[in-house]
Structures are given as structure tokens and as C-alpha cells.
Amino acid sequence: MNMRNNRAIAAAITFGAIAMLTAWADVSLAADKKSGGSRFGDILGGLGTLAGGLMPIGYEEEQSLGQAIALQVVARFGGTLEQPELMRYVNLVGQAVALTSDRPDIPYHFAVLKDDSINAFAAPAGYVFITNGLLKQIHNEAELAAVLGHEIAHVSQKHILEVIQRSKQLAGVSQAGLAAAKQNPQAFKNIIDTAVKKLLDEGLDQEKETEADALGDVFAARVGYDPTAYLTLLTRLRTLKGDDPAFFKTHPNFSARIDAVQNSIQSHGLKANGVLLAERFARRS
Amino acid sequence: MNARYPLRLILLILMIVGGLFSVAWAETVFVQAKTAKLRSGKTSLDKVVADLQYGEALEVVKTEGTWTEVRTRSGVTGWIFASKTTTVKPSGGGDDELAKAGRLFKGKEASDATASAGARGLTEVSGEYAKRSGISQRDRDTVDRMTAYKITDQEVEDFLKKGELGEYAK
Numbered sequence: 001m002n003m004r005n006n007r008a009i010a011a012a013i014t015f016g017a018i019a020m021l022t023a024w025a026d027v028s029l030a031a032d033k034k035s036g037g038s039r040f041g042d043i044l045g046g047l048g049t050l051a052g053g054l055m056p057i058g059y060e061e062e063q064s065l066g067q068a069i070a071l072q073v074v075a076r077f078g079g080t081l082e083q084p085e086l087m088r089y090v091n092l093v094g095q096a097v098a099l100t101s102d103r104p105d106i107p108y109h110f111a112v113l114k115d116d117s118i119n120a121f122a123a124p125a126g127y128v129f130i131t132n133g134l135l136k137q138i139h140n141e142a143e144l145a146a147v148l149g150h151e152i153a154h155v156s157q158k159h160i161l162e163v164i165q166r167s168k169q170l171a172g173v174s175q176a177g178l179a180a181a182k183q184n185p186q187a188f189k190n191i192i193d194t195a196v197k198k199l200l201d202e203g204l205d206q207e208k209e210t211e212a213d214a215l216g217d218v219f220a221a222r223v224g225y226d227p228t229a230y231l232t233l234l235t236r237l238r239t240l241k242g243d244d245p246a247f248f249k250t251h252p253n254f255s256a257r258i259d260a261v262q263n264s265i266q267s268h269g270l271k272a273n274g275v276l277l278a279e280r281f282a283r284r285s
Numbered sequence: 286m287n288a289r290y291p292l293r294l295i296l297l298i299l300m301i302v303g304g305l306f307s308v309a310w311a312e313t314v315f316v317q318a319k320t321a322k323l324r325s326g327k328t329s330l331d332k333v334v335a336d337l338q339y340g341e342a343l344e345v346v347k348t349e350g351t352w353t354e355v356r357t358r359s360g361v362t363g364w365i366f367a368s369k370t371t372t373v374k375p376s377g378g379g380d381d382e383l384a385k386a387g388r389l390f391k392g393k394e395a396s397d398a399t400a401s402a403g404a405r406g407l408t409e410v411s412g413e414y415a416k417r418s419g420i421s422q423r424d425r426d427t428v429d430r431m432t433a434y435k436i437t438d439q440e441v442e443d444f445l446k447k448g449e450l451g452e453y454a455k
Contacts, residue, residue: 068414075424079427141448
């Protein structure tokens with residue numbers, strides 16, 4: 001029997017157990033309510049909810065969550081630049097990186113936010129945003145590819161989904177898809193609000209940002225972009241903004257990021273012989 | 286017994302064992318890109334002999350520079366740009382085994398979502414969320430357009446070619 005079958009059986013057993021636990025809790029809860037006692041049912045109900053909250057988020061559910069977060073990002077940053085040539089260019093660079101990322105088999109969507117701050121964001125299911133402020137600091141296509149690669153890495157490693165998974169457990173919601181949105185819209189909204197707060201205000205764990213830096217640069221290098229371009233960009237941003245943690249409060253400081261990317265380039269054996277494509281970037285076409 | 290026979294027998298056993306070991310030791314790589322082209326030679330100008338899919342297993346014949354000669358499961362031999370391969374089997378980007386099992390467990394919700402997942406723009410869930418959260422129509426349209434915006438794999442390939450990126454590098 002191969003590993004794939006073993007994993008499938010393990011998954012089936014896990015979910016069988018979760019399904020039985022949830023069903024048992026629901027039945028017990030109903031019985032307890034009838035009899036007027038609730039403590040035992042509450043405990044079992046809690047266990048059932050916990051089991052549901054532990055369920056991995058499937059792609060269809062991820063798509064709804066990603067869109068809901070994308071809506072909040074667009075609303076908070078005043079919309080996106082509606083320039084067809086720029087949109088096409090950013091999507092071409094982004095798709096090129098995404099297609100050789102560690103998660104190339106889902107659709108990705110890229111847009112430039114109408115905001116002059118320096119930042120970029122990713123929501124689940126491949127929604128990637130870069131601010132116009134950050135775009136203005138970029139000098140060539142290789143730098144843009146690395147920035148988009150960083151965000152694609154958050155998607156491929158499911159960093160935001162981990163936050164949502166924890167949020168689901170805390171909110172006691174077993175699923176965040178269509179049924180949850182209809183049956184418990186407030187809980188669904190709470191989940192999205194928690195994820196948006198983490199994404200935009202608090203930031204992900206620093207090790208996740210470091211991982212996204214390293215992986216994003218690898219993704220861009222796989223396409224053929226020069227991996228040292230990202231170092232040049234981070235160094236430029238450090239000169240511009242310094243290492244003040246108040247800036248880039250959602251990321252580690254630039255010096256730490258530059259060191260980590262340098263180490264990653266060495267450990268992955270990436271060669272500084274890729275292309276930069278400064279002229280094509282200047283044309284944005 | 287003729288002394289030549291045991292010698293032949295030993296040689297035969299060595300060949301069989303050696304063959305088994307070479308099969309067991311053959312390096313396997315996997316396609317680490319949504320799609321990849323297998324070419325008759327190690328340049329992007331060489332003829333495409335097979336179109337490969339994400340995660341497809343390939344037996345390595347040899348590596349030269351940035352290209353790797355491989356054999357597919359169906360026996361086609363050709364060259365693939367090495368950056369599009371990985372030695373670690375990709376886990377898959379969509380749903381993993383647990384998520385697939387979860388979808389089965391969730392039943393109707395999953396099938397409803399499947400219908401909307403293929404639709405253009407926002408899903409029913411995110412559309413409903415936008416209404417309840419007071420997201421403006423302008424912002425809804427923005428995410429709707431973003432979702433519906435499509436770049437084909439061929440357009441990306443042409444873009445790489447124009448930029449002389451990856452396998453199109455000169």
C-alpha cells in the first residue's frame with residue numbers, strides 16, 4: 001500500500017472520529033435539553049465544536065474567506081488603481097512567480113492599492129495586494145517579483161489560514177463556509193475581522209515573515225529573476241525608513257530581513273546571475 | 286558440470302541485481318510548476334515532446350547545466366528546465382487529504398460552494414459578507430473584477446519568452 005493511500009485512510013479515520021464526536025455531542029445536547037440538564041451536553045457540544053474547529057479549511061472555503069478579507073483590504077486602502085496596462089503587467093509578473101511557486105495550482109489575483117504607504121498584503125486563495133507607495137520604491141521587475149513572491153509564499157504556506165483556523169476554534173465555529181455564513185453570520189464576520197486585524201494591524205508571527213522572505217525570493221529566482229534584487233530593495237527601504245519598528249510594524253526590521261535573505265540565498269545556492277528587467281518595469285508592459 | 290555455467294550464472298545474477306539496484310536508485314523528481322514542457326533538447330527552441338503537469342513524477346537520466354534529462358511514467362524521454370522540478374513530492378495546492386475528507390463530511394455546503402467556486406467574481410458567501418459588513422458597491426466591484434481577471438498560461442509563457450526568463454534565457 002502506498003503512502004498516499006495511507007494518508008487517505010488516516011484522513012478518513014480522523015474525520016470519521018470527528019464526525020462521530022460531533023454527532024454524539026449533538027445528540028447528547030438535544031437529549032440533555034429535553035431532560036432539562038445541560039452540563040454534560042454543554043461539555044460534549046463544546047467537544048463537537050472543537051472537533052469542527054480543527055477541520056482543515058478546504059479550498060472552496062478558503063476562497064470565500066480570501067474574498068471577504070480582500071474586500072476589507074480594498075475598503076480600508078481606498079480601492080485599487082484602475083490602470084489596465086499596470087494591472088496586466090503586475091498580474092503577468094505575479095502569475096509567472098505563482099506558476100513556479102510551491103502552490104501553483106490555484107488561481108492568483110494581483111492588484112495595486114491606491115495608497116502611498118509602503119506595504120503589501122496577501123489574503124487566502126491567492127489575493128495579493130501591493131501599495132502604490134511600495135511600487136514607487138521598486139526599480140525593476142526582479143524586485144517586484146520578489147515582493148509578489150513574498151506574498152505568494154504567505155498563500156502557499158497558508159499563513160493567514162492558520163490564523164483563521166485558530167480564530168474559528170476560539171469563536172466555536174466548526175466551518176466558515178456557506179452554511180456558517182447563513183446560519184451564524186456574526187461568527188463568520190468575527191472570524192474575518194480577527195484575520196484582518198492580524199493581517200493589517202498586528203502582523204503575522206515574525207518567523208512567518210522571515211519564511212515568506214526566503215521562499216518568495218526562491219520563487220522569483222526559479223522564474224529566472226536575480227535573487228539579490230530583493231536585497232537591494234530591502235536595503236533601499238532601510239535607507240528610506242530605517243529600522244524603526246513602528247514603521248513596518250507588521251514585519252521584522254529591515255536589517256534582520258536582509259540578514260535572513262542573505263542566508264537563504266546562500267543556503268539555497270541561488271546564483272546572482274538572473275535578470276533584473278529594469279526597462280520593462282519602467283514601461284510596465 | 287562445466288565450470289563455464291556457474292560463471293555465467295553468477296554474471297546473470299549480478300546483472301539482475303545490478304538492474305534492480307539501478308531501478309531502485311534512479312532519482313525521481315517532480316514537476317514544480319503548474320505546467321512544464323518536456324523538450325527534445327536542452328534549449329527552449331527544441332521541439333516539445335510532452336506537456337507535463339504539476340506533481341508529475343519523472344525519472345532523472347542526467348542533468349546538464351540548467352536542464353535535466355528525464356523519463357516520464359509513459360516512457361517519453363526529454364529535457365525539462367531544472368527550476369521546474371523538485372526532489373520533494375509536492376503536497377498539492379488545492380485541498381489536502383484532510384480537507385478533502387472535510388468537504389465530504391460537510392456534504393451539502395461543499396457542493397453548494399463548488400457551484401459558486403466556478404462562477405465569475407465573488408462567491409455567494411463573500412457577497413453576503415460584503416452586504417452585512419457595509420462594504421461599498423465600488424469595493425465589491427473591485428474585488429469582483431480582480432477575481433474575474435484572467436491571464437492565460439500561454440500569456441505568461443509569452444511574457445517569460447519576451448523577458449528571456451527561465452528556460453528562455455540566452
